[in-house]
Amino acid sequence: MEPLDTDMDYMVRTQGAANPDSRFNVLLVMPVFGILLLLIFAIAAIFQINLSDLIDSLMGLLIFLFFVLIALLFWAMAPRVRSSSHGHK
Secondary structure (H helix, E strand, O other): OOOOOOOOOOOOOOOOOOOHHHHHHHHHHHHHHHHHHHHHHHHHHHOOOOOOOOHHHHHHHHHHHHHHHHHHHHHHHOOOOOOOOOOOO
């Protein structure tokens, strides 16, 4: 009878062991904003809605979304740091 192999390493899955590309999934919300903006412009063109009063606000929104996109890209591409605050070695 062979002895049991008790030295096997078992993979322990924790909550922090997610796919590293999962941060990029947050960026998928940005095209939704673009599609909504295109729908607003298409509806305004079809129904002849005057958007001249909203142009300053829309440009401010676009500039804000640009900075949000840059911040999300930096966050998504940042290397993950494993903290040992749980006491595991």
